[in-house]
Amino acid sequence: MTKRLWIPLALVMAGCDDPEIDGDAVVRWELSAENIGDDGLPAEDFVDGWAVTFDSIILPVGFLTLSDPETDERRNEVNQAWMAQMVNSTDPVELVTINANSSRSDVSFEAPPVDELEDASLLGVLTPAEAQELRDDGFTFVVEGTGTKEGSSVDFRIPLALGVLMEACENGVDGTIGLAPESASTTTAQVTVHLEHLFWNQLGTEEAALAFQAIAGADADEDGFVGKAELEAVNIADIGYETGGLEIDTLYDFIATAMRSAYHFNGDGACRLDGVESEGHAH
Numbered sequence: 288m289t290k291r292l293w294i295p296l297a298l299v300m301a302g303c304d305d306p307e308i309d310g311d312a313v314v315r316w317e318l319s320a321e322n323i324g325d326d327g328l329p330a331e332d333f334v335d336g337w338a339v340t341f342d343s344i345i346l347p348v349g350f351l352t353l354s355d356p357e358t359d360e361r362r363n364e365v366n367q368a369w370m371a372q373m374v375n376s377t378d379p380v381e382l383v384t385i386n387a388n389s390s391r392s393d394v395s396f397e398a399p400p401v402d403e404l405e406d407a408s409l410l411g412v413l414t415p416a417e418a419q420e421l422r423d424d425g426f427t428f429v430v431e432g433t434g435t436k437e438g439s440s441v442d443f444r445i446p447l448a449l450g451v452l453m454e455a456c457e458n459g460v461d462g463t464i465g466l467a468p469e470s471a472s473t474t475t476a477q478v479t480v481h482l483e484h485l486f487w488n489q490l491g492t493e494e495a496a497l498a499f500q501a502i503a504g505a506d507a508d509e510d511g512f513v514g515k516a517e518l519e520a521v522n523i524a525d526i527g528y529e530t531g532g533l534e535i536d537t538l539y540d541f542i543a544t545a546m547r548s549a550y551h552f553n554g555d556g557a558c559r560l561d562g563v564e565s566e567g568h569a570h
């Protein structure tokens with residue numbers, strides 16, 4: 288993909304100078320993991336009796352765009368990326384507030400690949416060193432936590448290198464396509480990340496059940512911790528997960544694929560997905 292120009296935020300905010308933008312509406316972009324960072328996922332949500340709590344959830348987001356549905360012309364483009372810690376932090380967290388045209392716009396945004404996160408703004412209790420370490424390892428996203436069931440527990444750390452463009456998003460608030468910012472008012476545009484996808488046991492449906500036993504069972508050396516290597520060592524054919532016709536070999540690949548569709552708009556709104564290739568990094 289083409290390298291984006293980094294436009295100072297002051298210019299992004301100066302929508303009133305653009306004749307296409309009346310500046311009459313205000314759009315507040317925010318990021319949410321639906322409080323799962325602090326609440327965890329209870330056993331009732333899982334088919335196999337496990338419950339999950341989180342110690343760290345670092346999410347990437349950026350390149351927030353409102354465009355004309357007819358011409359695809361970009362009305363408001365925030366050429367900025369963020370990395371956010373969603374545990375022990377505010378949820379939802381505000382990304383940016385902009386002036387906007389009150390006409391209905393198409394909505395797109397990214398889970399940016401690693402090379403687009405070099406200058407990412409950090410949100411929540413995320414330190415520059417933590418963000419840099421993640422990027423140095425080639426990852427954009429990491430979840431750390433603990434699964435518990437009947438007195439036993441397994442810690443996990445799942446790092447991912449997401450690079451996904453969400454386009455033509457449905458609005459989870461009213462089921463329409465895109466966003467119609469209210470004139471003389473503030474309208475919320477929320478990137479809502481469904482972390483439940485981490486524990487899906489089925490692809491190709493948003494109604495997948497949640498399971499943790501396969502992740503717990505990936506602890507081959509029985510040290511109470513499961514990371515990327517042990518997830519990669521689990522053959523998907525051995526655990527009965529439904530891949531929805533996709534060619535997926537390992538549990539790690541299954542989780543990475545499930546998370547590609549985790550970004551939604553204003554709650555449950557689905558988006559059209561496209562890959563964003565990272566420059567100069569092999570994945």
Ligand SMILES: [Ca+2]
Pocket residue numbers: 505506507508509510511512513514517
């Ligand atoms: Ca282990």
